[in-house]
Amino acid sequence: MHQRELNDLALMTLIRKVDSHKGSHGSVAVIGGNVGMLGAALLCGRAALAAGTGKVWIDALDDRLAVDPFAPELMIRSADTDLHEASALAVGMGMGQDPLAHAALERIFTYSNKPSVFDADALNMIAVNDEFRLKIASRELKAILTPHPAEAGRLLGCSAEEVQKDRLDAAKQIAVQYNSITLLKGHHTVIMHPNGGYLINRTGGPELAVAGQGDILSGVISALLAQGFSAFDAASWAAHIHGLAGNLYTKKMNGSIGLTASMTVALVSQMLNQLLVDKSKQVLSKRILH
Numbered sequence: 001m002h003q004r005e006l007n008d009l010a011l012m013t014l015i016r017k018v019d020s021h022k023g024s025h026g027s028v029a030v031i032g033g034n035v036g037m038l039g040a041a042l043l044c045g046r047a048a049l050a051a052g053t054g055k056v057w058i059d060a061l062d063d064r065l066a067v068d069p070f071a072p073e074l075m076i077r078s079a080d081t082d083l084h085e086a087s088a089l090a091v092g093m094g095m096g097q098d099p100l101a102h103a104a105l106e107r108i109f110t111y112s113n114k115p116s117v118f119d120a121d122a123l124n125m126i127a128v129n130d131e132f133r134l135k136i137a138s139r140e141l142k143a144i145l146t147p148h149p150a151e152a153g154r155l156l157g158c159s160a161e162e163v164q165k166d167r168l169d170a171a172k173q174i175a176v177q178y179n180s181i182t183l184l185k186g187h188h189t190v191i192m193h194p195n196g197g198y199l200i201n202r203t204g205g206p207e208l209a210v211a212g213q214g215d216i217l218s219g220v221i222s223a224l225l226a227q228g229f230s231a232f233d234a235a236s237w238a239a240h241i242h243g244l245a246g247n248l249y250t251k252k253m254n255g256s257i258g259l260t261a262s263m264t265v266a267l268v269s270q271m272l273n274q275l276l277v278d279k280s281k282q283v284l285s286k287r288i289l290h
Helices: 008-012 038-050 099-108 121-127 130-137 149-156 160-165 167-177 213-226 231-253 261-289
Strands: 027-032 055-060 075-078 088-091 116-118 181-184 190-192 197-200
Touching: 008 231, 008 261, 027 038, 027 213, 038 055, 038 213, 038 261, 088 099, 088 213, 099 121, 116 121, 116 213, 121 130, 121 149, 149 160, 149 167, 160 167, 167 181, 167 190, 167 197, 181 231, 190 231, 197 231, 213 231, 213 261, 231 261
Parallel strands: 027 055, 027 088, 055 075, 088 116
Antiparallel strands: 181 190, 190 197
16 A cells, blocks of 8 residues: 555646636536435535535435525436436435435446445445445446445445454455445545555544534535546545535634534635635745746
C-alpha cells in the first residue's frame, strides 16, 4: 500500500468560467428514498447542489412527494426513470431492502459506465447477493463504496469490531474484493483504491456523528463525480470538505453538539468556496515567486 495526497489540480477544475451554465457542472440522480426514508435521498440531493452540480433528480422509491419545499430545485420523479441524462449516480440513501429496492438496485447495474457512489442499503443488499457482488466488481467504471464499520463488516463477512481493529486492511480488502474505491467512514476516514493507494482524511470530528451525515457525504461525492473528478479524487475531496464543514460548526459553536445534516448543507458550500479561494491564492503566490 502507498499513501496518496489530495489532488489540488482536480479541485481547481471547479473554478467557474464566466460563461458557464447549469449544463457545465454536470447532473446527479439520487436513487433511494423508500417509504419513511425519503429524507435521506433529499439530504443527499441538497448536498449535491451545495457542492456545485448543475441539476439534481431524486428518483424516489416513494414518489408521493411532488416537491421538496426546502429545496424546490430538486426534481422528484419515480425510481424507474431512465438515467442516461445523469452525469453521476448516488445510490442507496433511504433505499430500504424490500423487493422494490432490490429491483431498483438491479436496474442500476445496467448503467455500469456511470460514475456512481453506493451507500447504506445498497451496500447491505450487495453484501448478501452474489450476483450483485459480481456486478459491482465488474463495472465498466469503478464504483465508490462508502460503508461505515458495520456495513464494512457485512461486506467482508466479519464484525464491525474486527473492521475497527485494522481499518486500513479492512478498506483494502473491500476495495480489492469489490474492485471499487472504498471510503471507510469513521474517525480518520480511509479512502482506498484497489491498487493499494490510500488517503486518510483528518478533517471533521464528533460533530458529524449524527443521522444523515452519510447522505450529505454521498451528495458531495456525487457532485464531484458529476463535475469530472475521478472516483478516488471525488471520495477524497468530499471527505475533506465534509470534515471541514464539521470543523467550521464546532469552531462557531465552541463545541460539537447540535449539528444536523440539514445544517451541514450550507457549511459544505461555504467550505468548498473557501478552499477554492485559498488554493487560488497559493497558485498565484507560487507564480509570483517563480
